[in-house]
Amino acid sequence: MTHKESEPVLSVRDLRIGIGKQNAILHGVSFDILPGETYGLVGESGSGKSITGLSVMGLLKRPLQVTGGSILFRGQELLTLNSRARRRLRGDRMAMVFQEPMTALNPLATVGRQIAEMFVIHRGLRWSQARTKAVEALENVRVPSPEERARSYPHQLSGGMRQRVMIAMALACRPDLLIADEPTTALDVTVQAGVLELIAELSQAEGTAVLLVSHDLGVIANMCRRVGVMDQGRLVEEQDTRALFERPLHPYTRGLLAARPRLGSRTLAQRGRLTELDEVVSSDERGRDQPTLVTPRVFSGATP
Amino acid sequence: MKAGGTGVPVAPAFNLVFGERQPSRMMRFILRRTLQMIPTLLVVVLIIFVIFSVVPGSFISSLMSEGRNATNADVMAHLNQQFGLDKPLLVRLWDYLWGLAHFDLGISYRTREPVWNVIEPRLWPSIKLALAAMFFAALVGIPLGFVAALKPGSVIDTGTMMVAISGLSLPEFWFGLLLMYVFALQLGWLPSFGYNADSFQHLILPAIALGVSPMALLARTTRAGVLDVMNADFVRTARAKGVSEPRLVRSHVARNVLVLVLTTLGLQVGSLMGQAIVIEKLFSWPGIGSLLVDSVAARDIPVVQGAVIVIVLWFLVINMLVDVAYAAVDPRIKVT
Numbered sequence A: 001m002t003h004k005e006s007e008p009v010l011s012v013r014d015l016r017i018g019i020g021k022q023n024a025i026l027h028g029v030s031f032d033i034l035p036g037e038t039y040g041l042v043g044e045s046g047s048g049k050s051i052t053g054l055s056v057m058g059l060l061k062r063p064l065q066v067t068g069g070s071i072l073f074r075g076q077e078l079l080t081l082n083s084r085a086r087r088r089l090r091g092d093r094m095a096m097v098f099q100e101p102m103t104a105l106n107p108l109a110t111v112g113r114q115i116a117e118m119f120v121i122h123r124g125l126r127w128s129q130a131r132t133k134a135v136e137a138l139e140n141v142r143v144p145s146p147e148e149r150a151r152s153y154p155h156q157l158s159g160g161m162r163q164r165v166m167i168a169m170a171l172a173c174r175p176d177l178l179i180a181d182e183p184t185t186a187l188d189v190t191v192q193a194g195v196l197e198l199i200a201e202l203s204q205a206e207g208t209a210v211l212l213v214s215h216d217l218g219v220i221a222n223m224c225r226r227v228g229v230m231d232q233g234r235l236v237e238e239q240d241t242r243a244l245f246e247r248p249l250h251p252y253t254r255g256l257l258a259a260r261p262r263l264g265s266r267t268l269a270q271r272g273r274l275t276e277l278d279e280v281v282s283s284d285e286r287g288r289d290q291p292t293l294v295t296p297r298v299f300s301g302a303t304p
Numbered sequence B: 001m002k003a004g005g006t007g008v009p010v011a012p013a014f015n016l017v018f019g020e021r022q023p024s025r026m027m028r029f030i031l032r033r034t035l036q037m038i039p040t041l042l043v044v045v046l047i048i049f050v051i052f053s054v055v056p057g058s059f060i061s062s063l064m065s066e067g068r069n070a071t072n073a074d075v076m077a078h079l080n081q082q083f084g085l086d087k088p089l090l091v092r093l094w095d096y097l098w099g100l101a102h103f104d105l106g107i108s109y110r111t112r113e114p115v116w117n118v119i120e121p122r123l124w125p126s127i128k129l130a131l132a133a134m135f136f137a138a139l140v141g142i143p144l145g146f147v148a149a150l151k152p153g154s155v156i157d158t159g160t161m162m163v164a165i166s167g168l169s170l171p172e173f174w175f176g177l178l179l180m181y182v183f184a185l186q187l188g189w190l191p192s193f194g195y196n197a198d199s200f201q202h203l204i205l206p207a208i209a210l211g212v213s214p215m216a217l218l219a220r221t222t223r224a225g226v227l228d229v230m231n232a233d234f235v236r237t238a239r240a241k242g243v244s245e246p247r248l249v250r251s252h253v254a255r256n257v258l259v260l261v262l263t264t265l266g267l268q269v270g271s272l273m274g275q276a277i278v279i280e281k282l283f284s285w286p287g288i289g290s291l292l293v294d295s296v297a298a299r300d301i302p303v304v305q306g307a308v309i310v311i312v313l314w315f316l317v318i319n320m321l322v323d324v325a326y327a328a329v330d331p332r333i334k335v336t
């Protein structure tokens, strides 16, 4: 709360992740995210996008561990913080939305309760008050009849609705940083647009910084002004999104862009579209009737 | 974590247990499951009838083996007639089913009493033993499984699983003898055998002997369940929310594990009454199991049939209760 506006919310420096000291998986990744900025992280499967996000959250699973570098969050070094203090930050100051909306929610608890838990943990509210806040949170993510939905169980909701619940939960405590790890990959194209729009809108309204992980260049183009490209555990390029599409510097990035079908015409189409997309993201008109604005997945099946 | 009870104000207690479910739905479910027990019971009765018409020996021949003089042809004919044994098998089966439909289990060959009067005093001791064994199994097995899973690879984990494996592989007869020897004969803490309706002490050793193998199975199932659930995506979500580990286990993992463990628990409890035969004999426990053994030896077929029906009914009822419990715990399960 004491950080200056111009200072990055998140500053990752030379982050290294490995299995033990020997097997390095992430070989020194550095990037900054400014307050209110949406930073894109692209790269093909296995390039280390998810583990980067998880290490910021402090959620790396056992064989994986951070072996070096620094993660500054609002000027505070996270890697030397004790686990209790880190847990306090999770959910409250930094939140994460995952790819799989089908399994990311507890099947045995109502979604209202799962959102309400955020207020119980971080705001010390009683369950009854927290429930009211949870309904408000659902209302914020445009869930129709939120009162009723709050009483639903995850299996009673569609994928897109569940992802909205996840977003409502993640943003419940108005965090400074939202890490969205492929938030729309598992959703129908038509639903993707709405969910992305929601993330863009809410993060803009609250000034939340977003780390948007995707391997869909179309999504990144829609959402981010700056983008980092990852390849085999390295950040190989970082540029303004538009510049990246126009003048990819790194050979790998060029390959990434070229991996899309019918290179010439598509790239032109992409350029033409990009200019209008900047306005379109925040516009209310964009929605289900214009699903084409989200380009189809580009290189999901590509191998290194 | 209880499901929200914000639904119909008419039945708040019901809602507390069954969440937003319609009470009538649950009642219909129970009713239907009860009716579904009838064909199962019919099959069981049929099997017993066939078996006892095939196995050699009859009640009368068993009297002979007890050294009583029943070889007199007149006496035999009289007995046969009295018990209806002179009738063809199908007629006897029909008579039996007809009686069953009127809640009449027939007359014991041995005591000449209605079978129900023979079985009834044995019911409560049997149920008591099964429930005590289940409580032992659940109260020890489930926490052990949790502890083992939350510290995988630790001394507690390996120790627990070693105990669990030995618990599964030891014959319960042998284990019962061991308990008897140590706690009754050597230490003198508990009575070695017998039954006392008012005494809890008589219950302890047979309950542990009977409960040890379900306990071991529950420990293993729980451990596997916890490891499974801890890897679930929603646990990662809960961690990302900042949920503390104790809270995570308490309010997210435990219920999900319970759903996984419920099946094992139900099957174990359901079969406990049947499994108790050996233990009841060993500890001279006056339950259905020892009655069954004695009645088979005496070819007292009506009592055997009655006892088997009780054991099967227990299994069916417990399984129905498990399904009801499922519906109460897991909102994904539809009760129709």
Ligand SMILES: Nc1ncnc2c1ncn2[C@@H]1O[C@H](COP(=O)(O)OP(=O)(O)OP(=O)(O)O)[C@@H](O)[C@H]1O
Pocket (backbone or CB within 6 Å): A019, A025, A043, A044, A045, A046, A047, A048, A049, A050, A051, A052, A061, A063, A064, A215
């Ligand atoms: N538990 C683990 N044990 C060993 N290696 C792992 C483990 N989890 C991830 N990795 C490795 O870390 C690397 C990066 O994985 P990560 O999940 O971050 O990729 P990603 O860029 O998110 O890919 P995707 O687009 O498929 O989600 C992969 O090469 C993977 O093999």
Ligand SMILES: [Mg+2]
Pocket (backbone or CB within 6 Å): A049, A050, A051, A181
């Ligand atoms: Mg990933």
